[in-house]
Amino acid sequence: MPKLIGFMITHMTVGFLIGTLAAIALVLLHPAEPEGLQPLALWLKIFALGGPFALGSLATALMLDAES
Secondary structure (H helix, E strand, O other), X not given: OOHHXXXXXXXXXXXXXXXXXXXXXXXXXXXXXXXXXXXXXXXXHHXXXXXXXXXXXXXXXXXXXXXX
């Protein structure tokens, strides 16, 4: 696998996992429904935070790698 592809996959995966943990923490700290969250709603919340975190992680890694 080329180094750039591995770099992108690694940093986007780490960013997505951080976003996933943030979404789960928000759901646990501030539950919207007293009987629990539907699986589709949880999935959408995870992707709503995971995508931007993944791109932010990739952008930060590219910026910091360019300086060294």
